[in-house]
Amino acid sequence: MQQKQMQIYAFDMNCVGHINHGLWTHPRDRSLHYTDLDYWVDLARTAERGKLDGIFLADIVGVYDVYKGSPGPVIEAGAQIPVNDPLMPISAMAYATQNLGFGVTVNTTYEPPFLLARRMSTLDHLTKGRIGWNIVTGYLDSAARAMGFEQLPEHDQRYDAAEEYLEILYKLWEASWDDGAVVCDKSRAVFADPSKVRAVSHAGKYYRMEGIHLSQPSPQRTPLLFQAGASARGQDFAARHAECVFIATPSPQAAKPTVDVLRRKAELNGRGAEALRVLSLVTVVVGRTEKEAQGKLEDYRRHASVEASLAHYSASTGVDFSKYGPDDPIEQTSTNANQSALAAITKEASRPVTLRQITDQMVLGSRMKPIVGSPEQVADRLAEWVSQGGVDGFNLARTVAPESLRDFVDLVVPVLQERGLFKADYAEGPLRQKLFGGSGRLPSSHPAAAFRT
Numbered sequence: 001m002q003q004k005q006m007q008i009y010a011f012d013m014n015c016v017g018h019i020n021h022g023l024w025t026h027p028r029d030r031s032l033h034y035t036d037l038d039y040w041v042d043l044a045r046t047a048e049r050g051k052l053d054g055i056f057l058a059d060i061v062g063v064y065d066v067y068k069g070s071p072g073p074v075i076e077a078g079a080q081i082p083v084n085d086p087l088m089p090i091s092a093m094a095y096a097t098q099n100l101g102f103g104v105t106v107n108t109t110y111e112p113p114f115l116l117a118r119r120m121s122t123l124d125h126l127t128k129g130r131i132g133w134n135i136v137t138g139y140l141d142s143a144a145r146a147m148g149f150e151q152l153p154e155h156d157q158r159y160d161a162a163e164e165y166l167e168i169l170y171k172l173w174e175a176s177w178d179d180g181a182v183v184c185d186k187s188r189a190v191f192a193d194p195s196k197v198r199a200v201s202h203a204g205k206y207y208r209m210e211g212i213h214l215s216q217p218s219p220q221r222t223p224l225l226f227q228a229g230a231s232a233r234g235q236d237f238a239a240r241h242a243e244c245v246f247i248a249t250p251s252p253q254a255a256k257p258t259v260d261v262l263r264r265k266a267e268l269n270g271r272g273a274e275a276l277r278v279l280s281l282v283t284v285v286v287g288r289t290e291k292e293a294q295g296k297l298e299d300y301r302r303h304a305s306v307e308a309s310l311a312h313y314s315a316s317t318g319v320d321f322s323k324y325g326p327d328d329p330i331e332q333t334s335t336n337a338n339q340s341a342l343a344a345i346t347k348e349a350s351r352p353v354t355l356r357q358i359t360d361q362m363v364l365g366s367r368m369k370p371i372v373g374s375p376e377q378v379a380d381r382l383a384e385w386v387s388q389g390g391v392d393g394f395n396l397a398r399t400v401a402p403e404s405l406r407d408f409v410d411l412v413v414p415v416l417q418e419r420g421l422f423k424a425d426y427a428e429g430p431l432r433q434k435l436f437g438g439s440g441r442l443p444s445s446h447p448a449a450a451f452r453t
């Protein structure tokens with residue numbers, strides 16, 4: 001039987017400290033160069049050398065000010081602040097590569113859909129169909145205040161608004177310009193046929209608009225759709241819209257129920273379980289031998305910041321962890337922030353979790369325990385995630401950058417390829433076609449297809 005091949009992305013962010021906080025202080029770390037295109041182009045070339053499916057860029061609008069009721073701890077630690085626009089480096093990375101895909105996070109809550117539609121279409125043109133969009137709705141009150149609102153809209157309402165937002169985007173991307181609308185006939189001086197171009201409109205609870213999409217059809221039209229919310233409402237949204245879902249669970253066993261629910265919900269939506277690819281967040285520290293990897297871990301962990309990690313986690317969950325003593329159990333509360341992140345340490349945990357148990361896991365400055373070992377051991381663990389957790393692949397969090405990506409590409413990728421667990425080369429066509437086959441356009445089972453003319 002042919003083995004399932006993993007999808008693998010390099011997970012990054014246009015900032016100094018992404019997930020594994022404090023590691024920018026390591027002497028070999030180069031993430032302080034995030035303001036230079038050279039840094040991003042080098043990263044993209046390394047990822048493509050390793051045949052990675054893409055670079056996945058997180059983003060945040062707002063600052064983490066829940067911990068100690070202040071943004072001070074994250075400003076001091078460079079933890080996702082400052083953070084530059086994630087879309088900007090993509091053109092340069094696309095120019096330097098031929099096959100690498102890009103997943104980019106953009107929040108639906110603070111930007112009119114009409115403008116985002118054009119930015120995504122522009123990138124789909126410039127990348128020759130290699131762009132994906134990670135749809136997020138935000139979880140920070142600080143962002144809402146910065147954008148002129150009193151506070152973040154309520155959790156489920158954010159998803160309701162995002163449903164409408166997507167409907168508008170689908171209309172713009174799939175229905176405003178027909179195939180064949182652009183004729184480019186120099187002899188008749190006709191660029192496009194007006195009878196094949198139309199304004200789309202929407203009048204809903206959250207959005208009203210009417211307009212012709214500003215961009216001509218791009219290779220994929222709708223970018224590949226990623227999503228990263230794991231609450232019940234988030235899963236419903238993912239099962240309807242997403243093609244790749246990003247989850248963060250501590251083990252394959254913990255991932256399995258989420259993966260099963262997502263696939264079942266996708267089936268109920270008439271999309272088929274295979275329409276969804278689930279990617280797990282992992283941190284890998286690999287050496288040529290287990291001993292070398294353990295040595296690297298010890299070296300890295302001397303630079304990790306538990307304080308910055310707690311500040312990040314406080315913002316994600318909406319719980320100020322500075323108010324807890326080391327052995328106090330974390331209370332089961334409801335949150336308007338990231339419900340799945342909080343559930344993971346309260347009601348879904350098999351026993352009450354204490355602050356000490358959380359900080360004990362923050363080996364590298366994040367709440368994800370790293371996979372550490374020789375290339376073969378890392379490959380074994382990743383294979384377990386696929387066989388036991390049912391995931392389709394991984395988003396690799398950086399540790400010491402770009403060393404961690406180079407190590408993965410040089411040491412782990414060849415082992416995965418040898419075992420038939422990872423592709424030897426890229427497939428043809430736009431990103432969606434590389435991952436799912438087909439034409440590069442959304443399949444007819446996707447809700448966007450209903451808006452096609």
Ligand SMILES: Cc1cc2nc3c(=O)[nH]c(=O)nc-3n(C[C@H](O)[C@H](O)[C@H](O)COP(=O)(O)O)c2cc1C
Nearest residue numbers: 058059136137138228229230231234248338339340
């Ligand atoms: C693994 C994972 C990664 C996420 N990455 C981002 C991100 O880069 N930017 C962002 O604003 N939100 C991010 N989120 C937040 C979600 O998109 C969502 O807004 C939040 O989790 C609340 O939804 P939930 O309660 O359904 O999980 C992420 C969530 C998860 C679970």
